[in-house]
Amino acid sequence: MKLRIFRNFEPHELEFIKSFKNGEEWAEPGTTMISEGQTSPHLYTLLSGWAFRYKMLPDGRRQILSFLLPGDFIGLQGSVFAEMQHTVEALTKVRLCTFQRQRLWDLFNGYPDLAYDVAWLASRGEGIVDEHLLAVGQRRATERVAYLILHLFERCSTLQMTVGTRMHFPGSQTHLADMLGLSLAHTNKVIRALIKTGAIRWDENIVDVRDEGLLRKIAASDQTDRRPRPLI
Amino acid sequence: MKLRIFRNFEPHELEFIKSFKNGEEWAEPGTTMISEGQTSPHLYTLLSGWAFRYKMLPDGRRQILSFLLPGDFIGLQGSVFAEMQHTVEALTKVRLCTFQRQRLWDLFNGYPDLAYDVAWLASRGEGIVDEHLLAVGQRRATERVAYLILHLFERCSTLQMTVGTRMHFPGSQTHLADMLGLSLAHTNKVIRALIKTGAIRWDENIVDVRDEGLLRKIAASDQTDRRPRPLI
DNA sequence: CGGGTTCTTGACTAGTTTCAAGCAAAGTGG
DNA sequence: CCACTTTGCTTGAAACTAGTCAAGAACCCG
Numbered sequence A, B: 001m002k003l004r005i006f007r008n009f010e011p012h013e014l015e016f017i018k019s020f021k022n023g024e025e026w027a028e029p030g031t032t033m034i035s036e037g038q039t040s041p042h043l044y045t046l047l048s049g050w051a052f053r054y055k056m057l058p059d060g061r062r063q064i065l066s067f068l069l070p071g072d073f074i075g076l077q078g079s080v081f082a083e084m085q086h087t088v089e090a091l092t093k094v095r096l097c098t099f100q101r102q103r104l105w106d107l108f109n110g111y112p113d114l115a116y117d118v119a120w121l122a123s124r125g126e127g128i129v130d131e132h133l134l135a136v137g138q139r140r141a142t143e144r145v146a147y148l149i150l151h152l153f154e155r156c157s158t159l160q161m162t163v164g165t166r167m168h169f170p171g172s173q174t175h176l177a178d179m180l181g182l183s184l185a186h187t188n189k190v191i192r193a194l195i196k197t198g199a200i201r202w203d204e205n206i207v208d209v210r211d212e213g214l215l216r217k218i219a220a221s222d223q224t225d226r227r228p229r230p231l232i
Numbered sequence C: 001c002g003g004g005t006t007c008t009t010g011a012c013t014a015g016t017t018t019c020a021a022g023c024a025a026a027g028t029g030g
Numbered sequence D: 001c002c003a004c005t006t007t008g009c010t011t012g013a014a015a016c017t018a019g020t021c022a023a024g025a026a027c028c029c030g
Helices: A011-020 A077-081 A099-108 A112-138 A141-157 A173-180 A184-197 A211-218 B011-020 B076-080 B101-110 B111-140 B141-158 B172-182 B182-196 B211-220
Strands: A019-028 A032-034 A041-048 A049-055 A062-068 A088-090 A092-102 A167-170 A200-203 A208-209 B021-027 B030-036 B042-049 B051-056 B062-068 B087-090 B096-101 B166-167 B200-202 B206-209
Touching: A011 A099, A032 A184, A032 B111, A032 B172, A041 A099, A041 A184, A049 B111, A062 A173, A062 B111, A077 A112, A077 B111, A092 A099, A099 A112, A112 A141, A112 A173, A112 B051, A112 B076, A112 B101, A141 A173, A141 A184, A141 A208, A141 B141, A173 A184, A173 B111, A184 A200, A184 A211, A200 B172, A211 B101, B011 B101, B011 B166, B021 B076, B021 B200, B051 B200, B062 B111, B062 B172, B096 B101, B101 B111, B111 B200, B141 B166, B141 B172, B141 B206, B141 B211, B166 B172, B172 B182, B182 B211
Parallel strands: none
Antiparallel strands: A019 A092, A032 A088, A041 A092, A049 A062, A049 A088, A167 A208, A200 A208, B021 B096, B030 B087, B042 B096, B051 B062, B051 B087, B166 B206, B200 B206
């Protein structure tokens, strides 16, 4: 998986990444990789598959904070902090690159460029959550759904996980609802309505962005964001 | 301002911080310190006063992403990224410590402990936004307001900006509404209702948490978070 | 072939927004 | 120093968005 969206690394960096790397693991869909309140001994990079971060209220209401795609760091917050503030769950079967959390310190100590990349990824993560907060706080239901589709489509597109105007979304509508702060029933109605406008199609987990311009108009969105990213 | 909530620094670190530091500035309330889409040459640390980060939709709807209190970094995202993804505005008169953005690289390069602290602050920032997203996405109006009061009170308390159970909140109800994703009118009604429960009082920008337990119960919240933090 | 998800839809309800109006406090300018 | 404007707070009534409840259909799994 050599994408030009990843920046080039120096030989010594690659060497460190190799040594930093602890191993690879597979996790089945539904696996909880990291739990809120716990101190995980590992850090991960998502190599393939989808995952998501979420928080829950005592009574069970769940807010999905973000979806994680290949290249995303998992558990960084927990390694800088003491305990994780959120839970991470695999949405599909997932391949992970595992790191030892203690070695993060070595990284900061000896590999400033990589440390910078880590900060970059953390910063990018916050940017994504900011964008979600804007959507959930200010957009109405239809706009929100349209926004989320565009957001996911753009990220997938960067990772070459799209085929033309189509993208595979492995989550259920419940996942969308929990991400958007909407009820399942209403999320469904909005999706149906969006399909009727002709902006998208939606069959069997395949989302087809038929009319991106229209979808953007519906989302009340202008944002575009395609910057190169580091790979760790 | 020597608080024990800040960690101790090594002499060489203090020296670098001094050299890293570019100067101090004052900004009046309402000043836009950093604009979305722009590349600011500076990074800031908030030394005193309140500020807030926000994003807007094309039609003017505004989502406040977080409030910034003394010790918080401003513009970190923009310095790691190319351009800022949000706007930062002073809520009160504000004292800032300014840094040259380019020197952030020197920091990562020569001061891994400080770089780690920067990552820590970035990570903490994301945690705060996560918490807000949970609130805006899942809590209903009354719970949200209660949550936000508790959140601000705790942060102020850590910074010793509270007096007993009272805290000065320099924002207007419009700011609260824009943070919570509620209309101004409804925010006001909810605040009135909260006062009636006896959980809080609210006079002239002074919020008095009369019954923290009750407020927590209303917020459907358990979260507490008082960890030591680095000062940069 | 059940039994369990996920999706779909409709009817009803409730939480929130919108609209509107009034009031108090704080500026502003003549 | 007094209109006059502006800003922020407060409240009520009406409208509407989204939630809740309920039930059926489609699909998958064992």
